[in-house]
Amino acid sequence: MTGTAYQQGTHVCVISHEGQTLFSQKGKLLGFSSEVVSILKGNALFICDHQGNTLSTHHYTESQPAKANSSKSLLFYLLFGCLDKIGDAYRLYQFLGRGNAIGTDGGDLNWKNIGICFLSIFFWIACFFAASKMGIVE
Structure with a gap:
């Protein structure tokens, strides 16, 4: 007779009332009785x-109701919007600070632009990691 069953990593372990391991199988424990x-x-x-x-x-088949727009999704879109606006503001500041018209800077590449590019890449990696931890991206 089964005393208890528990999930241990990817295996289900079943223990008798006396504390002896009865069997262990790979899978996910859904429930047990004696x-x-x-x-x-x-x-x-x-x-x-x-x-x-x-x-x-x-x-x-695990039936789950369809998820509505949750606060997690809203947070993710707000982060996306903030990054977009920060990038726009920086580019506008960069062009106005040089005294050039927008779009006529010649596209020169310097260390500051390279740093900003890497920071935006790291930002998106962090956003994806956070979204996967919150269950937004699977």
């Missing part, structure tokens, strides 16, 4: 007994 353990492997649900023998399998 008689059976439910393990998800891909999109197949395996119902196993306390010895790890498969009693039945079922097709599993």
Whole structure:
């Protein structure tokens, strides 16, 4: 009989009431009782007994409601908008500070522009990392 079952990394471990390991299988633990353990492997649900023998399998689809625009998405778009406006403001300041008309600077490249380019790349990497941690990008 099953005492407990728990997720350990990518494996499901099943323990008896006496504390002995009954079996361990790769998969995601969905639930257990004293008689059976439910393990998800891909999109197949395996119902196993306390010895790890498969009693039945079922097709599993996780039904989740469609996500509406959440505050996380709003935050991501605000970050995008801020970067866009900062870049526009910098370019306008750069052109006005030189006394050149907008678009007539000749496109020269200097260390300041290279630094700003790298900072924007690092900013987008950080935004993508933050978005993936918040669950916006999968």
